[in-house]
Amino acid sequence: MIDYHLNHLKELEAESIYVLREVAAQFENPCLLFSGGQDSIVVLHLALKAFYPASVPFTLLHVDTGHNFQEALDYRDNLVKKHGLRLLVASVQEAIDKGLVREEKGYNASRNALQTIPLLEAIEKNKFDCAMGGARRDEEKARAKERFFSHRDEFGQWDPKNQRPELWNIFNGRKHVGEHFRVFPISNWTEMDVWQYIYQEQIEMPSLYFSHKRKVFERDGVWYAASEFIQNKPTEVIEERVVRFRTVGDITCTGAVFSEASTLEDIIQEVAASRTTERGTRADDKRSEAAMEDRKKAGYF
Amino acid sequence: MTTTIEEIDNFDSKAYLDMELLRFSTAGSVDDGKSTLIGRLLYDSKSIFQDQMDAIEAASAKRGEEYVNLALLTDGLRAEREQGITIDVAYRYFSTPKRKFIIADTPGHIQYTRNMVTGASTANLAIILVDARKGIIEQTYRHSYIASLLQIPHIIVCINKMDLVEWDEKTFNRIVNDYKAFASKLDIKDVHFLPISALAGDNVVNRSENMDWYQGPTLMYLLETIHIGSDLNHIDARFPVQYVIRPMKNEYHDFRGYAGRIAGGVFRVGDKVKALPSGFSSKIKSIVTMDGDLQEAFAPQSVTITLEDEIDISRGDMLVRENNMPQVEQEFDVMLCWMNEKQMVPRGKYILRHTSRECKCIVKETKYKLNINTLQRLEDDLELGLNDIGRVTIRTTVPLFFDSYRKNRNTGSIILVDESTNETVAAGMIV
Numbered sequence: 001m002i003d004y005h006l007n008h009l010k011e012l013e014a015e016s017i018y019v020l021r022e023v024a025a026q027f028e029n030p031c032l033l034f035s036g037g038q039d040s041i042v043v044l045h046l047a048l049k050a051f052y053p054a055s056v057p058f059t060l061l062h063v064d065t066g067h068n069f070q071e072a073l074d075y076r077d078n079l080v081k082k083h084g085l086r087l088l089v090a091s092v093q094e095a096i097d098k099g100l101v102r103e104e105k106g107y108n109a110s111r112n113a114l115q116t117i118p119l120l121e122a123i124e125k126n127k128f129d130c131a132m133g134g135a136r137r138d139e140e141k142a143r144a145k146e147r148f149f150s151h152r153d154e155f156g157q158w159d160p161k162n163q164r165p166e167l168w169n170i171f172n173g174r175k176h177v178g179e180h181f182r183v184f185p186i187s188n189w190t191e192m193d194v195w196q197y198i199y200q201e202q203i204e205m206p207s208l209y210f211s212h213k214r215k216v217f218e219r220d221g222v223w224y225a226a227s228e229f230i231q232n233k234p235t236e237v238i239e240e241r242v243v244r245f246r247t248v249g250d251i252t253c254t255g256a257v258f259s260e261a262s263t264l265e266d267i268i269q270e271v272a273a274s275r276t277t278e279r280g281t282r283a284d285d286k287r288s289e290a291a292m293e294d295r296k297k298a299g300y301f
Numbered sequence: 302m303t304t305t306i307e308e309i310d311n312f313d314s315k316a317y318l319d320m321e322l323l324r325f326s327t328a329g330s331v332d333d334g335k336s337t338l339i340g341r342l343l344y345d346s347k348s349i350f351q352d353q354m355d356a357i358e359a360a361s362a363k364r365g366e367e368y369v370n371l372a373l374l375t376d377g378l379r380a381e382r383e384q385g386i387t388i389d390v391a392y393r394y395f396s397t398p399k400r401k402f403i404i405a406d407t408p409g410h411i412q413y414t415r416n417m418v419t420g421a422s423t424a425n426l427a428i429i430l431v432d433a434r435k436g437i438i439e440q441t442y443r444h445s446y447i448a449s450l451l452q453i454p455h456i457i458v459c460i461n462k463m464d465l466v467e468w469d470e471k472t473f474n475r476i477v478n479d480y481k482a483f484a485s486k487l488d489i490k491d492v493h494f495l496p497i498s499a500l501a502g503d504n505v506v507n508r509s510e511n512m513d514w515y516q517g518p519t520l521m522y523l524l525e526t527i528h529i530g531s532d533l534n535h536i537d538a539r540f541p542v543q544y545v546i547r548p549m550k551n552e553y554h555d556f557r558g559y560a561g562r563i564a565g566g567v568f569r570v571g572d573k574v575k576a577l578p579s580g581f582s583s584k585i586k587s588i589v590t591m592d593g594d595l596q597e598a599f600a601p602q603s604v605t606i607t608l609e610d611e612i613d614i615s616r617g618d619m620l621v622r623e624n625n626m627p628q629v630e631q632e633f634d635v636m637l638c639w640m641n642e643k644q645m646v647p648r649g650k651y652i653l654r655h656t657s658r659e660c661k662c663i664v665k666e667t668k669y670k671l672n673i674n675t676l677q678r679l680e681d682d683l684e685l686g687l688n689d690i691g692r693v694t695i696r697t698t699v700p701l702f703f704d705s706y707r708k709n710r711n712t713g714s715i716i717l718v719d720e721s722t723n724e725t726v727a728a729g730m731i732v
Contacts, residue, residue, distance in 0.1 A: 003530055004530075004533075004567065004600075005321065006601070006602065007320060008401045011601065012322070014562060014601050014602050017603035018543070018562040018603050021543045021560050021603070025543055025616055049590065052605070053552075054547065055550075144392050145392075160389065161389070164725045165725050165728065167422040168711065169423075169562070170656075170715075170716050172723070176723065188392070192396070
């Protein structure tokens with residue numbers, strides 16, 4: 001008898017495609033949160049597969065802190081053009097200008113937590129009833145308890161103690177007017193799975209992920225890219241080093257690693273050998289033991 | 302995630318592409334060391350990262366604990382850490398050079414049966430923990446019954462805290478015999494017993510030096526080698542249609558594809574298929590994926606199927622092989638696990654979801670409620686409240702196409718949704 005079995009990447013892919021199709025079937029107006037990070041790149045690739053040969057039936061939503069890596073923006077725009085996608089940008093700068101949020105002050109100022117307000121505003125204004133994201137349960141311990149289909153009340157809030165049970169592959173996306181869902185198609189993937197999949201599928205990636213020369217400085221044990229968006233302390237020395245990024249987010253809180261990895265295979269080797277999680281280079285999670293849980297409850301992705 | 306030191310030394314990225322995925326659930330009571338066991342599996346398989354280890358070392362020290370509390374790795378929510386309990390199902394990931402593992406870590410308290418059922422619903426394997434000092438207790442019965450009800454194909458009973466019973470073989474054997482006597486009443490196909498100490502690490506990843514009398518495999522060895530290839534039904538072809546793909550592009554002008562995930566069996570190009578509920582027959586013209594067309598596809602692949610004939614098919618319909626039909630009924634019995642604070646309304650109306658189909662239903666009759674600690678059938682107390690399990694008869698507004706849960710977990714499972722709150726209130730296994 002033939003052995004019908006899928007390897008783990010194929011099984012994860014089949015599961016994620018199933019989730020993406022459930023979203024298209026159960027929601028009227030879903031959007032896909034796209035940051036140019038490796039996780040959202042993989043989700044988009046899976047969406048292209050899920051609806052082939054039709055186009056992706058979602059709007060891409062980029063919550064823009066204004067503190068971007070130019071490489072990430074260029075990559076995003078190329079991708080949108082190549083696949084004929086719809087892109088919407090929700091701007092943190094605009095929210096600040098309108099007085100909806102107040103910018104943090106000081107050396108550790110970050111716009112990361114400020115993304116919640118423009119995100120919720122974009123969801124409300126565009127009547128999105130579902131926002132998909134590339135979050136994975138292995139990233140952080142509050143995320144380990146997240147559902148594939150995660151219900152949000154009319155204030156966009158997450159109630160971790162009152163989540164809907166999620167059994168087998170039956171997803172319940174029913175909701176009242178004004179409420180919405182967050183859906184995480186790659187919940188069950190790990191960082192290693194993501195990179196292996198990118199390698200297997202030969203997905204084109206932003207250059208930031210590969211080794212390059214960049215001006216960086218050290219703060220609290222993390223190396224950050226020097227940029228006009230960060231206020232440096234007098235003691236901080238900016239130097240040019242060979243680095244790459246393991247994750248791409250807001251430039252002010254995304255740490256670089258020293259690395260010579262210049263191909264996908266090199267990156268996989270590095271991920272395999274690495275002894276810190278990718279979020280270990282994210283300043284936003286270092287604030288407290290429950291930092292992510294608090295942001296998620298308030299409506300963060 | 303991740304990888305062992307040995308793997309890093311000669312890491313082969315191609316080999317990693319061909320690993321199997323094993324999903325398992327863990328269940329245990331508050332103090333029998335479940336979180337410690339998971340922490341041990343992650344720690345000894347080198348799956349805990351340095352920054353995670355630093356964080357829990359700091360947290361343990363802050364709480365004044367003597368040794369590093371591995372349970373802090375799994376208790377993610379603030380309330381859980383404060384109360385030292387696990388509230389919700391948490392998913393954990395690790396891998397060895399042989400397999401990738403997904404753990405559904407479920408709390409063992411009496412009030413959290415719903416979480417155990419949730420965690421068990423997608424598992425290939427369940428680890429049941431028994432405290433060697435206490436032997437089989439009510440919760441062991443409950444966990445085993447749920448594993449049997451949810452048809453988890455493999456069970457590993459870990460008799461933990463062997464260090465606290467002086468590594469005594471007789472204690473181990475007594476518990477094994479007690480368990481076997483009880484499990485004979487259940488529908489469990491494959492069960493293994495291991496003497497371990499999660500705290501000290503004996504027989505978890507590394508073989509115990511304290512129990513010469515035990516010659517069997519370690520837990521990790523079992524997890525890496527247990528045969529899971531036959532866990533899915535590859536005989537009865539079932540394809541619930543999820544979504545209809547119509548590209549609206551010139552090059553695919555007449556393209557009409559049915560997207561879905563194969564819920565059972567194998568479909569091949571040229572197969573004669575029948576669409577339910579219409580009953581129209583056609584032949585499979587192509588099996589489409591972005592990576593190219595396939596000649597055959599099997600569970601659990603996600604594909605798009607096109608047919609030779611234009612027949613009316615939409616979401617909620619099912620393609621099956623003509624000579625292998627599922628049951629088509631409007632009335633059937635299910636074992637129902639109630640998951641909501643608001644108890645079940647007798648003759649109440651609910652929304653039912655089954656594969657990609659949704660309809661209204663009425664719970665016609667409750668036949669009995671089960672005492673899941675004794676497996677006694679209660680026929681005089683028929684109220685189903687939170688965490689109760691009972692057998693009910695359901696009538697739907699339209700026919701469902703299903704198999705018994707025993708035959709196929711995908712086509713034999715349903716959930717009930719409350720019409721007014723939209724909450725998922727119950728999960729059911731079709732008898």
